[in-house]
Amino acid sequence: MFDLIGQMFQYSFMVRALVVGLMVSLCSALLGISLVLKRYSMIGDGLSHVGFGALAVAAALGLAPLAVAVPVVVASAFLLLRISERGKIKGDAAIGMISTGALAVGVMSLSLSKGVTTDINNYLFGSILAMSEGDVWLSAALAAAVLVLFGVFYRKLFAVTFDETFARATGLRAALYNTMLAILTAVTVVLGMRMMGAMLISSLILFPALTAMRFCKSFHGVTIGAAAVSITCFLLGLVTSYLYNTPTGASVVVANILAFLLFYGLERLRNGKRAAA
Amino acid sequence: MALLACRDVAFAYEGRVVVSGIQLSVDEGDYLCIVGENGSGKSTLVKGLLGLMEPCEGSIAFGDGLKQTEIGYLPQKSATQRDFPASVWEVVTSGFAARSLFLTREQRKTAEENLALLRVDDLRRRSFQELSGGQQQRVLLARALCATQKLLLLDEPVAGLDPVATKDMYEVIGDLHQNRGVTVIMISHDIAAAAKYARHILHLRHEPLFYGTAADYAQTALCRAFTGGDELV
Numbered sequence: 001m002f003d004l005i006g007q008m009f010q011y012s013f014m015v016r017a018l019v020v021g022l023m024v025s026l027c028s029a030l031l032g033i034s035l036v037l038k039r040y041s042m043i044g045d046g047l048s049h050v051g052f053g054a055l056a057v058a059a060a061l062g063l064a065p066l067a068v069a070v071p072v073v074v075a076s077a078f079l080l081l082r083i084s085e086r087g088k089i090k091g092d093a094a095i096g097m098i099s100t101g102a103l104a105v106g107v108m109s110l111s112l113s114k115g116v117t118t119d120i121n122n123y124l125f126g127s128i129l130a131m132s133e134g135d136v137w138l139s140a141a142l143a144a145a146v147l148v149l150f151g152v153f154y155r156k157l158f159a160v161t162f163d164e165t166f167a168r169a170t171g172l173r174a175a176l177y178n179t180m181l182a183i184l185t186a187v188t189v190v191l192g193m194r195m196m197g198a199m200l201i202s203s204l205i206l207f208p209a210l211t212a213m214r215f216c217k218s219f220h221g222v223t224i225g226a227a228a229v230s231i232t233c234f235l236l237g238l239v240t241s242y243l244y245n246t247p248t249g250a251s252v253v254v255a256n257i258l259a260f261l262l263f264y265g266l267e268r269l270r271n272g273k274r275a276a277a
Numbered sequence: 278m279a280l281l282a283c284r285d286v287a288f289a290y291e292g293r294v295v296v297s298g299i300q301l302s303v304d305e306g307d308y309l310c311i312v313g314e315n316g317s318g319k320s321t322l323v324k325g326l327l328g329l330m331e332p333c334e335g336s337i338a339f340g341d342g343l344k345q346t347e348i349g350y351l352p353q354k355s356a357t358q359r360d361f362p363a364s365v366w367e368v369v370t371s372g373f374a375a376r377s378l379f380l381t382r383e384q385r386k387t388a389e390e391n392l393a394l395l396r397v398d399d400l401r402r403r404s405f406q407e408l409s410g411g412q413q414q415r416v417l418l419a420r421a422l423c424a425t426q427k428l429l430l431l432d433e434p435v436a437g438l439d440p441v442a443t444k445d446m447y448e449v450i451g452d453l454h455q456n457r458g459v460t461v462i463m464i465s466h467d468i469a470a471a472a473k474y475a476r477h478i479l480h481l482r483h484e485p486l487f488y489g490t491a492a493d494y495a496q497t498a499l500c501r502a503f504t505g506g507d508e509l510v
Contacts, residue, residue, distance in 0.1 A: 037361060037362075155371070155378065155379070155380070158367065159371040162361060163352065165329065166352055166371075166424075168327075169348060170348075171345075171346030172375040213360075216362055217364070219362055220367065
């Protein structure tokens with residue numbers, strides 16, 4: 001066991017993947033709770049597609065990937081939030097349009113620029129080798145910002161998530177906290193997608209929250225539960241991908257699926273017993 | 278000076294007026310019931326009083342040291358809360374969320390007092406979603422009291438409750454009004470109960486059909502038509 005750990009982390013890319021992965025798992029799990037409960041789940045998915053488009057364009061133009069992707073995705077987060085609140089075009093249709101549109105632009109720009117066409121798989125499904133030293137520092141700083149903001153505004157985010165009308169009636173600036181949620185999600189999505197893949201990052205937002213809701217019935221409990229589930233599944237996925245040479249992103253998602261099924265089964269079992277008693 | 282006064286207030290959605298001509302004055306210690314059928318503009322008026330919607334005409338004034346954000350609001354049951362993971366304590370203390378980042382000792386004490394007042398203090402660790410409808414309403418009422426002790430705005434507080442829980446809820450509200458001096462504005466389409474418990478009645482159908490004391494209201498053909506089944510002339 002210790003041999004394995006020692007062996008894994010003699011590679012510096014593994015250490016970088018571990019650091020960024022833990023940060024992203026934690027952030028996405030925390031933000032995921034509010035997104036799932038506010039029925040904003042598809043926004044995370046839409047943002048990851050936009051992120052893919054932005055990264056691809058940046059790569060084609062030879063620009064720094066995160067410096068382009070972060071502002072573009074944050075701007076899209078504003079837009080998606082507005083659309084789902086106003087609801088002139090149906091929210092799900094608008095998100096579908098934006099996400100597939102961004103995907104097409106990304107694929108186009110990757111195929112037009114020479115030399116990077118083979119990388120498309122890495123963009124879509126993630127690569128553990130994608131993390132540079134600079135990425136690690138930026139990720140750590142942004143993840144720290146996400147965690148601090150979440151911690152400081154925890155009660156406000158709860159109030160806005162639980163009952164937005166009441167929160168607004170008592171003078172809470174709900175729009176501000178919705179926007180904060182969208183920005184933090186956008187940043188997390190961009191940070192996570194290079195390693196996890198644009199197609200897979202939103203499962204990191206959805207699964208831990210939904211799994212934790214199977215066994216926790218308070219918001220505080222779900223917050224801690226989701227963080228624990230997310231980190232555990234990430235570590236399991238990372239080890240699996242190292243041992244069996246599978247893609248990291250997909251391995252982490254599979255670990256999350258198994259965890260969800262396990263706790264879903266346990267919940268059914270417990271409810272069945274309660275109903276029988 | 279009244280706690281809350283509406284002068285010729287009207288509300289519109291995208292240029293279409295849904296309520297107009299509202300004249301209201303709510304004094305401290307009052308118990309006003311706003312009644313009317315579904316779609317008569319009650320919920321719109323609630324949004325306006327809470328400051329979630331601007332009136333297109335007239336003005337709403339707050340007095341006696343009351344701010345618009347100091348209305349304790351009990352919303353109508355919403356579907357999103359049904360599977361929400363939250364403990365009773367978390368729900369009640371969210372009444373303070375607009376005031377401070379972290380829960381103060383004083384707020385903790387107030388929350389505990391409000392839970393005890395509504396006789397749900399033994400439920401504080403329970404999951405909100407597992408409570409009965411009547412218990413949930415009491416918890417939400419405790420949350421509203423955390424936001425204010427002055428004025429409660431209750432939007433259909435007994436909707437979906439069984440007859441026992443309904444009677445119980447009216448008694449809890451009556452107790453807060455009589456023994457705690459809380460001013461109450463209640464939205465309802467239960468006209469019989471409104472006439473029984475409230476001091477003043479506003480009957481709405483896009484504009485006020487009646488505004489006055491509950492005793493006077495009981496004498497009107499309007500009230501009899503809704504409670505006794507007489508045809509409205």
